[in-house]
Amino acid sequence: MADSTRTPERRYGTRPTMKDVAARAGVGLKTVSRVVNGEPGVTPDTVQRVRNAIEALGFRRNDSARILRKGRTASIGLVLEDLADPFYGPLSRAVEEAARAHGALLIHGSSAEDPERERELVLAFCARRVDGLIVVPAGDDHRYLEPEIAAGIATVFVDRPPGLLDADVVLTDSYAGAREGVAHLIAHGHRRIGFIGDLPRIHTARERLRGYRAAMAGAGLPVDEAWVSLGPTDPARVRAAARAMLDGARPVTALFSANNRVTVTAVRELSGRTRPVALVGFDDFELADLLDPGVTVIAQDAAQLGRTAADRLFRRLDGADDPPEVTTLPTRLIPRGSGELPPS
Amino acid sequence: MADSTRTPERRYGTRPTMKDVAARAGVGLKTVSRVVNGEPGVTPDTVQRVRNAIEALGFRRNDSARILRKGRTASIGLVLEDLADPFYGPLSRAVEEAARAHGALLIHGSSAEDPERERELVLAFCARRVDGLIVVPAGDDHRYLEPEIAAGIATVFVDRPPGLLDADVVLTDSYAGAREGVAHLIAHGHRRIGFIGDLPRIHTARERLRGYRAAMAGAGLPVDEAWVSLGPTDPARVRAAARAMLDGARPVTALFSANNRVTVTAVRELSGRTRPVALVGFDDFELADLLDPGVTVIAQDAAQLGRTAADRLFRRLDGADDPPEVTTLPTRLIPRGSGELPPS
DNA sequence: CTGAAAGCGCTTACAG
DNA sequence: CTGAAAGCGCTTACAG
Structure with a gap:
């Protein structure tokens, strides 16, 4: 057992404990604990002696030990x-x-x-x-x-x-947000609208798709399943999905992109095209207003x-x-x- | 003292410990420790009894206690x-x-x-x-x-x-990066270049300013101190700084913005103007390539x-x-x- | 193969 | 006002 009263100096990799402080200050462990925690009932003189010992040893309470005892x-x-x-x-x-x-x-x-x-x-x-x-x-x-x-x-x-x-x-509220975004496109005259979303096992992806379908159904518009694409949001997959919808047999005139990463890739794909395609994205993002045109979004407050x-x-x-x-x-x-x- | 052999059932807010597991499995504490840590030298039969007790009690080792003992x-x-x-x-x-x-x-x-x-x-x-x-x-x-x-x-x-x-x-390398960015503007014919940076107490802000000055000096160009602005990077301060440089007595023809937040605000300020002003920013950012014009940057790899x-x-x-x-x-x-x- | 004892660095409950 | 003892839930060192 280390004789801490004889080695109060700091050793590399070894921290002083309350016991070391107590030994150096010539007080009991509990008194050190009282001073460290600012508990009342300690003579100013004793407080000072403990403080000096703490300072000299570079003591800092080990909160892990404290936690073990306290519960939280x-x-x-x-x-x-x-x-x-x-x-x-x-x-x-x-x-x-x-x-x-x-x-x-x-x-x-x-x-x-x-x-x-x-x-x-x-x-x-x-x-x-x-x-x-x-x-x-x-x-x-x-x-x-x-x-x-x-x-x-x-x-x-x-x-x-x-x-x-x-x-x-x-x-x-993914469902209501997506429905509103798609209804906005419909209000601006679109009837063939594409939906590019995230993996279907993700709840928000399913809800947003449900919103899309509700908006289309609410306006009496049929949905060609070639206009719906769910999957990973890596750029290659999203671009391929957008191209298929834009260049297919019944090309869409607008896209609804169901999250920020999809939207950014959709913007890239659309910026390389001459025919203007409307776009509404779920999630706002920095600089959306500075693009040309500015990107209309369904914003959520993260x-x-x-x-x-x-x-x-x-x-x-x-x-x-x-x-x-x-x-x-x-x-x-x-x-x-x-x-x-x-x-x- | 709680008699853990008589209350092995889970109580709300109280977790079973190794001691509880040991009691339930009818083995010593150390044996439970061995099983939990996958140490060798325990009979398969004993392992199974301990595992059953762990399962029944919903035991999960308290890593805080482990840590206190192990040091790291x-x-x-x-x-x-x-x-x-x-x-x-x-x-x-x-x-x-x-x-x-x-x-x-x-x-x-x-x-x-x-x-x-x-x-x-x-x-x-x-x-x-x-x-x-x-x-x-x-x-x-x-x-x-x-x-x-x-x-x-x-x-x-x-x-x-x-x-x-x-x-x-x-x-x-903030210094070299800023110097290269400013030299790039000089190579494109600019002689009056503004620098908008972060608070001068921030090391990178000072280094980038040093790079700016070195590039200007290296090309034999004088620096009007009205072209240099360091301060907080909130949009109001940055826009005011940009305006002063762009509309001053000796207006700059180019700006070097010393970090991502400054660059974004500078782009906003410049987008509202008719006279084209060159811009190089320190730090890359998403969509920099899709703006019009695309934003030239000094990229660092975060x-x-x-x-x-x-x-x-x-x-x-x-x-x-x-x-x-x-x-x-x-x-x-x-x-x-x-x-x-x-x-x- | 197995376990009782001591200890990690604190706090709690209690006694002086 | 002060402190010795017990304990938080583990691991270590040691003994059977």
Whole structure:
């Protein structure tokens, strides 16, 4: 056993503990704990001696040990699709601000749209005993979370609902937003409208497609299945889908792109063409107004999504035990030119 | 004391421990530990009994307790300016991938360009005993990290160097990049070139200004101080600066914008004008090629910045103890039209 | 192959 | 006002 009273000096890679501080200050462990935590009932003189020892040794309380004893870890986990996707920047930032306001740290990870990776991350966070989780789900079966939730880890899903699990969710109204965007194109005279969306296993992709079909049906317009394309959002797939719709037997005169990445690729494809094609995209993006024409979008508020989910989470952590709740946030149509082009 | 042999059932908010599993399986604590950690030397039959108990109780090892005993936390902290800034997305993602490859979790936070907030975050991460830190510094005095580094927390700075501290740094060559961008404008005939940059306390802002001055001096061109503006990068300040340079007594014919946010605002200001003004921006951004004209940029590789910093960090964690090192990554000029406009 | 004891660095509950 | 003992949930070192 190290005789800490004889080696109060800092050794590389070894941190002083409260025990070391106590020895150096000539007080008991509990007194050091009191000073470190600002608890009352310590003589000013004793406080000073402890402070001096802390300073001399370069002591910093080990919060991991504290946490083990106290139960709560003051940390929350955020799992989303991709840390590098600009859509999640404002969402992450909003969650971080809420965590900060509650004195919690943020553990962060990307699922890369892989259900297995989502599960690994989430369970690793649970093993660290985060107090709560905010998850943009990649998978469609979240029963693996049942024991964790039962054990007290508050969980809120955001952007997409969980699968086979009853939990709090915060969503954007994808259905209504897509319907409004497509109806906008119809109002500007379009009758043949293409829909390019994300993988059909993603909830928002299905909801937006449902909105598209509702708008078309509402206007009495038939949908040629050649106008609908769901799949990965990599540029090659999206461009191929757009080309097929634009150059097919019954070419579309307008496109509805169902998320930010699809929209950007659609803009690239359209910019290389002479015939003007109308475009409305789901999700706003920077510089959309500076393109020519400006890109009309159905905007959703990613920061509000994060803020609402974090509010919900911290209310749960404060003891709210009402039944799980679905919150749906509205979208907003922003006309900028591309969605107001007439059919050619 | 709770008699865990009599209450093996899961209670809300209380998790079973190895002790509970041991009691239920009728084995010792150490045997449970062996099974959980996949250590050899346990009879298949015993393994099965322990597994059954784990399953029945919904046990998941508490990694916080494990960490306290083992020393390393398998987590790293990343502090940057703003989680919502698209520039940091690829950097964060690259750091996350490296952490994942090394089995570490990522704790993430924004300094909001506030030195005090940077310090609080970094020290909170240290109190949790992260194994290492990657920091985009906001402050210019990092001596507060000395005891932490001495105690063994590996630290790598990225994008900007630390202040008053000798540590590993990974930078982009701001000086050379800015000089090349401004020289490019000069090569296209410009003699009056404006520079709009970030706050002068930010290292990259100063380096880019130095590059601008070097390019001008290298071509024998005088710099009117009315052409140089450093300050916050909010749109109002940047637009005012651009207007003053464009409408002043000796109007500039070209602008060099020293980061992505400045460039975007400059593009907005220029798009409202009839007289064409050349523009080169530091940092690439999405859709720069689709604007009219396309925006010529000095691109830096944010993902590579993150990857390099993480490599360095994990090499330190693996025991590398060579002296701190400065790594400088090159930039790349991407001509797209705006930087090739002649003087008007 | 298996387990009891000690300890990681703190806090809690209690006693002086 | 102060501190010794027990314990948070694990792992380590050691003994059978």
